[in-house]
Amino acid sequence: MTEPVPASPVAIDALADEGPLEPPRSQWVDVWQQFTRHKGAMMGGAFLVFITLAVLVGPWILTLDPQTLDIRNKDLRPIYTIIWDGSAKVSWAHPFGTDNLGRDQLAQMIAGGRASMAVGWAAMVLSLLIGTAVGVVAGYFKRLDGILMRLTDLFLSLPILPLLLVAVTLFRQPLRANFGPEGGMFILIVTVIGLTSWMPTARIVRGDILALKEREFILAARSIGTTSGKIIRRHLLPNVLSPIMVSATLGLATAIITESALSFLGVGFPSDYPTWGKMLADAVPRMVDFPERVMLPGIAISLTVLSVNYLGDGLRDALDPRIRGR
Numbered sequence: 001m002t003e004p005v006p007a008s009p010v011a012i013d014a015l016a017d018e019g020p021l022e023p024p025r026s027q028w029v030d031v032w033q034q035f036t037r038h039k040g041a042m043m044g045g046a047f048l049v050f051i052t053l054a055v056l057v058g059p060w061i062l063t064l065d066p067q068t069l070d071i072r073n074k075d076l077r078p079i080y081t082i083i084w085d086g087s088a089k090v091s092w093a094h095p096f097g098t099d100n101l102g103r104d105q106l107a108q109m110i111a112g113g114r115a116s117m118a119v120g121w122a123a124m125v126l127s128l129l130i131g132t133a134v135g136v137v138a139g140y141f142k143r144l145d146g147i148l149m150r151l152t153d154l155f156l157s158l159p160i161l162p163l164l165l166v167a168v169t170l171f172r173q174p175l176r177a178n179f180g181p182e183g184g185m186f187i188l189i190v191t192v193i194g195l196t197s198w199m200p201t202a203r204i205v206r207g208d209i210l211a212l213k214e215r216e217f218i219l220a221a222r223s224i225g226t227t228s229g230k231i232i233r234r235h236l237l238p239n240v241l242s243p244i245m246v247s248a249t250l251g252l253a254t255a256i257i258t259e260s261a262l263s264f265l266g267v268g269f270p271s272d273y274p275t276w277g278k279m280l281a282d283a284v285p286r287m288v289d290f291p292e293r294v295m296l297p298g299i300a301i302s303l304t305v306l307s308v309n310y311l312g313d314g315l316r317d318a319l320d321p322r323i324r325g326r
Contacts, residue, residue, distance in 0.1 A: 015057070036317040041314020044307035051304055058110035058208055066111040066274050071103030078105070078292055096296060099282065108274040109296060115275045116256050116301075119189055123255035126194030127250050131201025136240075138202065139209025152199050160196050161228055164258070167192045168267045181270045189268060193255050196260050201247040208240045242319035249312030253305040276301050 035041055058277040064290025096105035136147040168188060175184030212218060213236070221231050262268040270277070276297040283293035 014217060022025060026186065027112040031318045032313065035192065038310075038314035038317055040310035041317075044177055044310030044314070047242065047303060047307040048311060051113060051300075051307075052117060055110055055113040059114075062104075062107055062110065064104045066103060066107035067272055068103065072102065073098055074100055074102040075290070077284075077290075083273040089214040097290075097292065099293065100286065103274075105279075105296065107295070108279055109276075111296065111299060112274045112276040112279055113300060115186075115273070115278075115303075116259055118254040119186065119193070120252045120298060122186075122190040123193035123197070123259075124248055125253040126190060127198040127251050127255075128244065131198035131247070132205055132237075132244055134198065134241075135205025136209055136236065138234060139206040140213055141226065145206075148202075154203050155196065156199050158196070160258075161261070163196060163265060164192050167266070168262065171290050172267075182273055185269050189259055189262060193258050196252055197254055197258075197263065201244070204243045204247055205240050208243055210235055212236055212239055242316075246312050246316045249308050249315060253308040253312075256301065256308075 073094065076094050078097040079095050094104050094106070096109065098104055099108075134148050134152065138145045138152075143321060171188055174183065174187050178184065178188060218231060218235060221235060259268065260277035260280070261273070263275040264281045268277060270276055279297040280294060283290065283297070289296045
């Protein structure tokens with residue numbers, strides 16, 4: 001009978017239970033680390049924060065009224081035109097120049113950005129609420145799925161821009177009479193954009209709900225008598241937060257572009273109220289002589305939408321566990 005071979009000290013040390021070397025990390029730490037590795041998302045988020053703070057804090061720093069007319073100082077060029085045109089008529093009091101009526105371009109950019117961002121955020125929240133509600137109900141309740149999805153298909157088949165123009169034409173005057181020119185148009189534009197842009201969110205949320213409601217933890221919740229409302233609030237909605245956040249960023253970009261298009265066509269805010277789209281429309285007739293008047297609001301719209309899209313890409317990569325480590 002052979003004697004057992006004694007274990008080596010190295011093997012004994014390897015089997016020693018010393019506990020975990022460090023506490024487990026939170027899931028949100030992994031999400032943040034993945035998000036910070038996306039350079040486009042970081043730059044997009046930084047620019048979005050910058051433009052939001054600029055339109056909120058800007059009026060406290062630049063006290064010029066964007067609607068004040070100063071005919072004596074009309075058609076001033078931006079300060080940077082001195083670099084290639086030393087004979088340009090510029091003024092340090094108007095760093096972005098003035099338009100053909102003497103209104104300060106920088107003050108109009110700030111006021112226009114405030115209007116565009118307000119419409120974008122409000123319309124995005126409205127479309128997100130409608131889309132999430134429709135998607136959750138359609139995915140969880142089978143008897144309502146067909147009706148709600150056919151309604152979604154109906155809205156997807158509608159031509160959005162003509163529908164917007166018709167809605168603005170029909171309801172503009174009653175809302176202006178009740179809420180004022182600016183307030184009425186704000187409510188109308190936000191409502192119309194929100195009611196015509198919820199469909200992608202509804203489809204995305206419905207697909208995730210259909211997959212989640214057959215998972216084991218949902219079946220276990222049903223087996224112990226949990227009501228449908230509690231299952232939706234406690235189990236389903238937290239698990240579809242990732243696609244909802246990504247859809248929110250895309251909805252914000254769509255709302256900003258739609259509001260700019262309406263203002264450019266002259267059916268948005270009143271003509272004396274500055275928005276980025278209205279600034280583009282006013283600058284088109286003289287864009288050959290003053291190209292910066294088209295470039296400034298155009299660049300602001302493009303960079304804002306681009307930053308929001310990059311932010312959405314970063315959130316999608318960070319919140320999706322299947323590609324988080326790539």
